[in-house]
Amino acid sequence: MPAKLKKSYKFALRSSLYITIISGAFVTLLLYLFSIPETAEVYWKVLTVFVLANFLFCFFIIQFRVERFIYKRVKKIYDDVSLLESTSFHQQPITTDMATLTREIEKFAQGKKLEIETLKVRETYRKEFIGNVSHELKTPLFTVQGYILTLLDGAIKDKAIRKKYLQRAAKGVERLIYIVRDLDMITKLEVGDLHLDYEVFNIVEVVENSFDLLEMKAAKKNITLTFDMVYEDPIMVRADKERIQQVVTNLMVNSIKYGKPDGTTEVSIENLIKNKVIVRVTDNGEGIEKQHIPRLFERFFRVDKSGSRKEGGSGLGLSIVKHIMEAHNEKIYVESVFGIGSEFSFTLEKAEEPQNVSAK
Structure with missing residues (x-):
C-alpha cells in the first residue's frame, strides 16, 4: 500500500x-x-x-x-x-500516476483492436457469404433462363424438346426454392423466430425413417445404411421431432454425398450421461482435412468445391443442423480423419415416458 x-x-x-x-x-x-x-x-x-x-x-x-x-x-x-x-x-x-492511466488506455485500446479485428473477420465472412449466395443462385437462374429463352426462340414448337426443357427448368426452379427455404429457416433460427414443438418420441424410429427416405439415394453409390446394433427397445427423447428428423436426414445425406462407393453409413445411439443420449452418424468415406473442420458448419461452405456441387443440395445442410441443435441448447460434434472417414454426433435430452408436451 x-x-x-x-x-x-x-x-x-x-x-x-x-x-x-x-x-x-x-x-x-x-x-x-x-x-x-x-x-x-x-x-x-x-x-x-x-x-x-x-x-x-x-x-x-x-x-x-x-x-x-x-x-x-x-x-x-x-x-x-x-x-x-x-x-x-x-x-x-x-x-x-500516468503509468496507471497509460495501462488503462492500452487495455481499452487492445479491446478496441480486438473488436476491429473481429469486425474485419465478419466483413470477410459477409463478403464470402454474399459471393456464395450469388454463385448458388446464379447457376439455377441461368439454367432456367437458358431453357426458357431457347423455347421462346422457337424450340417450343417441338413437342419433345418443349417437354424436356420445361422439366429441366422446373428442376432449376425447385433448386432455387430449396436454397431460399433453407436460408429462410436459418434466418429464423438465428433470430429465434422459429418455434420448437417439444414432444417425447422414439429416436430409433426417427433414424429408421431417414433410412427409408434415403434408401434409393444410398443405393446409387451402393452405400449401406445401418445401425451399429439391433435396438429392440425404444429410446425416448424430448425434442422437436420434425427438426430432429431433419438433423438426422441432413447428416446422413452429407455422409452419403461424401461417402465412398460400396461404403457404410452407421448410426449408433448411446447413453451419454444420466439425462442425455448421443446420436452418432459414422461413415468410412473420404474424410475431412483438419483445416476444414472449423468451417464445416458455415453457410455454403464446401470442402470440395467442384465435386460437391455435382451431388446437388443447397450447401446449407450442416449449417441448418448446427442452428437446430443450438436452438435445442444441445451440442453438435464432428471428428474426422482424412482418407478414413467422419463421425458427426449430437446430444438430446432423454425422456423416461412417452408423453406429448408442446412448448413454443
Whole structure:
C-alpha cells in the first residue's frame, strides 16, 4: 500500500518538495538579512512551521489540481473515442500516476483492436457469404433462363424438346426454392423466430425413417445404411421431432454425398450421461482435412468445391443442423480423419415416458 501511495502521489510530492525548498530558502535568506539576533530562535520556529505548512499546502493543492486536470482531459479522451463509459470511470479512484492511466488506455485500446479485428473477420465472412449466395443462385437462374429463352426462340414448337426443357427448368426452379427455404429457416433460427414443438418420441424410429427416405439415394453409390446394433427397445427423447428428423436426414445425406462407393453409413445411439443420449452418424468415406473442420458448419461452405456441387443440395445442410441443435441448447460434434472417414454426433435430452408436451 505505501508503495502504491508513493507511486500515485509521486508527482505532487516532488513538486511540493521543490516549491518548499525554494520558498524555504528564500524566507531563510530574508530572515538572515532582516532578523534581529535576539529573536532568531523565534524566527527559526516560524520558519519550520512555514516550511511544513507550505509543503502540506502545496501538496494538497497540486494533487487536487493535477487530479482534476487528468480527470477532465483523460475523461474527454475516453468519451471521444468511446473507450470507456463515464459510469465505469467514476468507479475507479483518480490518481496522478500516468503509468496507471497509460495501462488503462492500452487495455481499452487492445479491446478496441480486438473488436476491429473481429469486425474485419465478419466483413470477410459477409463478403464470402454474399459471393456464395450469388454463385448458388446464379447457376439455377441461368439454367432456367437458358431453357426458357431457347423455347421462346422457337424450340417450343417441338413437342419433345418443349417437354424436356420445361422439366429441366422446373428442376432449376425447385433448386432455387430449396436454397431460399433453407436460408429462410436459418434466418429464423438465428433470430429465434422459429418455434420448437417439444414432444417425447422414439429416436430409433426417427433414424429408421431417414433410412427409408434415403434408401434409393444410398443405393446409387451402393452405400449401406445401418445401425451399429439391433435396438429392440425404444429410446425416448424430448425434442422437436420434425427438426430432429431433419438433423438426422441432413447428416446422413452429407455422409452419403461424401461417402465412398460400396461404403457404410452407421448410426449408433448411446447413453451419454444420466439425462442425455448421443446420436452418432459414422461413415468410412473420404474424410475431412483438419483445416476444414472449423468451417464445416458455415453457410455454403464446401470442402470440395467442384465435386460437391455435382451431388446437388443447397450447401446449407450442416449449417441448418448446427442452428437446430443450438436452438435445442444441445451440442453438435464432428471428428474426422482424412482418407478414413467422419463421425458427426449430437446430444438430446432423454425422456423416461412417452408423453406429448408442446412448448413454443
